[in-house]
Structure formats: C-alpha cells, structure tokens
Amino acid sequence: MTLKIHAFPLSPRAFKVLLVANQLGVGYEFCLCDLTKGAQKTDTFTALNPNQKMPALEDGDFKLWESNAIIQYLAAKTPEAGLWPPDQKAQADILRWMFWESTTWDPAIATLVFERVVKGLFGGGAADPIEVEKGLQKFSRGAAILNDHLRGRDHVCGDKLSLADFALAADLIMAAQAQLPLEPYTEVRRWSARMAELPAWKETLAMQQASAAAA
Ligand SMILES: N[C@@H](CCC(=O)N[C@@H](CS)C(=O)NCC(=O)O)C(=O)O
Secondary structure, eight states, X not given: OOEEEEEOTTSHHHHHHHHHHHHHTOOOEEEEOOGGGTGGGSHHHHHHOTTOOSXXXXXXXXXXXXXXXXXXXXXXXXXXXXXXXXXXXXXXXXXXXXXXXXXXXXXXXXXXXXXXXXXXXTTOOSOOHHHHHHHHHHHHHHHHHHHHHHTTOSSSSTTSOOHHHHHHHHGGGGTTTTTOOOTTOHHHHHXXXXXXXXXXXXXXXXXXXXXXXXX
C-alpha cells in the first residue's frame, strides 16, 4: 500500500482527513503521529512536513500537507465517489467553503479547542478568558453565516455530499469538550447530526477513540 496518512486522530484536522479517506474507501496505511510524544518534531516527520504539523500524506514519492489539500487530492484521485465533481463551478463552490473553513471556521473553533481542551491536556494552564472571548466572537460570526446558508439545504454545496461538508463538519468533532455554543444554530446542528450518522464518521470516531484509549 503506497498511500500513508500521518495523523493524530484526536485533532479535528486529522479527523477530517481520515474521515474523507474512509468515506472514499481509499486504501491507506494509518501512521500515528503522536503529538503527545513530539512525533511531529522528529527529523523524519520534518522531512515530510517542514511545518512540523500533522496531518500529512505520502503517496509513493509524493508528499502533501494541509488537510484541505490532502482531502482534495484524495477525492480527485477517486472521482467515482462523487466528492469532487468535474463541473468547474461546482468545484469553485466547494473550494470557496474549504477556503472559508481554513481561514474562518477552523481558526474560530481551534481557539476554543486550544484554550478549553488542549491546554489542559498538555499542561498549558488554564484557559485565557480574553482568548476565549475572542474565540466565542469569531465562532458566533461564523456559525451564523453557516447556519443561514444551511437553511433549506441538506448539504453545503449543491444537492449532495461534497468535501465542503466533510471539511466543515469535522471541525465540530470536539464541540462538546470545547463547549462550542451551538444551541442557537439549529441548522448547523441538524446538518452536523446527519454527518455524524455516516458510516465513515462512525468508523473515524472509532479510530479516534482507540487512539485516545492508547494515549
Ligand atoms: N492548516 C493545517 C493545520 C495543521 C495543524 O495545525 N496541526 C496541528 C494539530 S491540529 C499540529 O500538528 N500541531 C503540532 C505542533 O504545533 O507542534 C491543516 O489544516 O492541516
């Protein structure tokens, strides 16, 4: 098997990549990049991603980092699965939401995950109330936009699942632990609950739980 995914499944960015790979049914070797043990800082991993961050992918000699680039590569490699449609406007629509995810939605959620979950896990001290407040403001702006967009829709783009759904929903995997204030955003909750019903979501969740148990 030439395809390798280096990931720490507890991270939403890793969850995103593993989720899409599982949804697509691409065969891959899962390589644990254990952030708790500093695996991202080793020479071998740094050669794979000089940013020393996971997730990262290897496909033979080809190396790729950035979770959205990785899922686009996997989906384009498996066009029959329908997550990367051939139509240019459909692709642009999906890319718009994937860029929005990496510039707006992910940073808002990551601030709250970092302050309320990661700091505790890695001995980083208590959540900083100023950072939490900034995160909450960014989150509510983003959640309102996504909520309005999802009204009357089952999917973020067009009438079927796309990479946009996976990229955006994966960020919510730690919603409970990070106490994301999702209550007012009924459309986001309806859509994300449906995403969580996907067999690939459950499969990825099981990988995440196994990795948490082993840590
Ligand atoms: N924009 C990147 C973010 C990757 C990222 O920040 N990964 C974090 C965990 S979620 C990481 O590996 N951090 C390790 C470190 O900073 O030492 C992506 O989407 O792939």
